[in-house]
Amino acid sequence: MLALRGRDMVARKACRVLGIGSAFSSSSHREAVRKTGSSSMLIPFSMKNCFQLLCNRQVPTAGFKKTVKNGFIIHSISNDVYQNLAVEDWIHDHMNLEDKPILFFWRNSPSVVIGRHQNPWQECNLNLMREEGIKLARRRSGGGAVYHDMGNINLTFFTTKKKYDRMENLKLIVRALNAIHPQLDVQATKRFDLLLDGQFKISGTASKIGRTTAYHHCTLLCSTDGTFLSSLLKSPYQGIRSNATASIPSLVKNLLEKDPTLTCEVLMNAVATEYAAYHQTDNHIHLINPTDETLFPGINSKAKELQTWEWIYGKTPKFSINTSFNVLYEQSHLNIKVFIDIKNGKIEICNIEAPDHWLPLEILDKLNSSLVGSKFCPTETTMLTNILLRTCPQDHKLHSKWNILCEKIKGIM
């Protein structure tokens, strides 16, 4: 363990990183307020306590008891979906949650998050996401696809495996909502959704169970862009056959629409208050920086892994596409059939069929065989098809047809 002097140095460095004074002065408080836009219960986190806390087994019990009684509430200062998902991984892998459950609040800039075993081509409009710069993340928990923006609050309940209880957590959220709005009709369903007025989904749930720890996370729709959500979570891709877990689309509503006082800050504070009361712990929301390696050693490599193509796309369960599209040729439409098998995100079998009076069979064969083994990805396909085109005869008409075909194929990726 670090000597006390070493810990203080870590504390000072961490405070610098967080951009807050190491002493809890009014100026540092204003700074914290400015950064988070909230004047509620957010206080700068004591780094010394945090370091003790986060080095689980090596810390004497007295140290834990001093800082954390029976529960702990944290809030990420980052809006990056990968960094925030990495916090979950880190806590899950490194912390002993025996008698020390944790509640984690986080919000993300516009992102679509799919479940562990889902197929992004089946779940969302990837073309639209690329156009609009919306991130795609695959989380490690199960469940369906969701859209996150700053109007959505994510809550993660970390417990030991024994204390894992999703319904208990959802009941806590309902109590919190009713505490600030007693007439609000919110109910948890058997599938762990929260419904407003018996019909509108305001929260979806997913969870991960590990060796000794588990986490249950859920969304809470406060003021999300509902129209954008619907268009992003609607897949335009046809002919997909897959065993991946499929989402169940639901009508959603924002809590803010029901009651304009229910802002994200108000909701977070209400849930924190209820959590603190339930676990008989301090009602303080501690800010954390998910990129800080001194607090979370190894967390940045977890965030990196979550951003790799291999994780996001490569983990898609095996699937096949059986579809067709039309191309205009001499004032009539030609039908092009496509049969593609994809495993680990890469093309295993590729059969694009087009009439040979439109495109010579040998050129189609070249295209089919060169796509096998490549990523099912428009960028990689562009690169491959450009290289291939150079090997084809320099015929303007042929090149034009080739380009039309390649654009159509990339359109299904």
Next chain:
Amino acid sequence: MVIMRAVLCSLCAVLAPAAPCLLRAWQLGAGVIRTLCMGLALLSVCKFTEKHECVTTENGVGTVGISNFAQEEALGNVVYCSLLEVGTKLNKQDAFGALESVKAASELYSPLSGEVSEINEALSENPGLVSKFCYEDGWLIKMTLSNPSALDEISS
């Protein structure tokens, strides 16, 4: 045979108190009883880790599944099963896949060290199979063990 069965029952009780499935194994077939009669050295025992994975070994190959207890109590209806690929090297306690049931992804941990030699492809079409008795249709992976006698280290 009656005596043999009584011995086996007490063996089951000692080895895997949370697992009624062991007894079912011995009710299965004359073939199994014959194996037992040939000596304890050849006894195929399904050992349970405290984490609910179970493993049976034969000739240095381990077959891993999950106990009925785990399946019923912790998981419920399994809707998806993901497994690492053949050739993956695993240390004891390494994660080798996950089972999904009603939005919960439950990690699977290897009870032994070795290399994945086979994965149960039937599970991708029919993940509900894991609920079958762990060394029948519901097996998850087979692995060549780095230490065949390591089976004894697993707590019962």
